[in-house]
Amino acid sequence: MTTVEPAHTRRGAIGRRNRLTLGRCSLLALALLVVAMAVTTTYRSDSEAASGAKPKFVAAEYGADTYGAKVVPAIKKNAVQITTLHKAMAADSEAAGRTYGHRAGTGPYSYAVTLTGTAGAARGGLMQVSVPGLDKIRVSVQIGPAVNGTALRDAPGFITFGQFTNQVDYADAATALNTEMKTKLLKTFDPVAVKGKEVTVTGAMTPLTADLLTITPISIEAAS
Incomplete structure (x- = not known):
């Protein structure tokens, strides 16, 4: 006599076989993926990885390499008479900025x-200079020991944020200069x-108003 298995027993057996088959397929797929990754992956030593990385920004080296060789010549080449600039700023500050x-x-x-102009007393890290034609304008030159601002970085025009990895390096570049x-x-x-x-001063400035002009110098020459 033939014994017929109940339907639910047959379905259970089929389900177990299907799960076993799916499990084997998943393991096979995982094994193939691991093999593919091993074939296509290139491994580098620590030294090789380091050599391919972007060099770390060293502010002191940047200042030494950039100030004398690039910044000073650029400022000397493009320096505008401060009286000419002040007149242009007083007339139209935006137009003066675009021009100079x-x-x-x-x-x-x-x-x-x-x-x-004529050098005055030095106070608080600033030397006042009386410039003919700017009698009512306060003109100062930074003489340290603290020198602030980013004028030496920004005035030449060739140093941009995109040249640096982040804002910290960009700020450090100004300090280094x-x-x-x-x-x-x-x-x-x-x-x-x-x-x-009488002194002749050449430098850079980032004035917020036309009435207060503070120069970060690259040269200060006194008349003999």
Whole structure:
């Protein structure tokens, strides 16, 4: 006599066989994926990985490489007389910026400038200079020990944010240029020795108003 299995028993057996088959297929697919990854993956040693990475930004090296070789020549080449610039700024600050300055985005314009005037007293890291034609305008030159701002970075026009990995490196570049300038120029500058004398100053500035002009210098020459 033939015994017929109940329908639910047959369905259970078929389900178990299907699950076993699916399990084997999944394991086979996983094994094939691992093999494919092993074939297509290129492994590099730690030293090889490091050599392919972007070099870390070193601010001091950037300042030494960029200040004297690039920033100073650019500022000297593009320096506008401060009296000419002030007149243009007073008439139309935006037009003056487009004509004589550089800026990133919508920030303030920075300018390369030159001036000749009489050196005054040095106070709070600033040397006042009386410039003919700017009698009612406060003109100051940063002489340290603290030198602030980003004018040396921004006024030349060739240094942009896109050249750096992040905002920190971009800010450090400005500080490095200020530091290099202090080493090359201000370290040997004596404001007492030039007080009351005619001086010619070339440098960069980022004025917020036309009535307060503060220059970060790249050269200060006193008349003999």
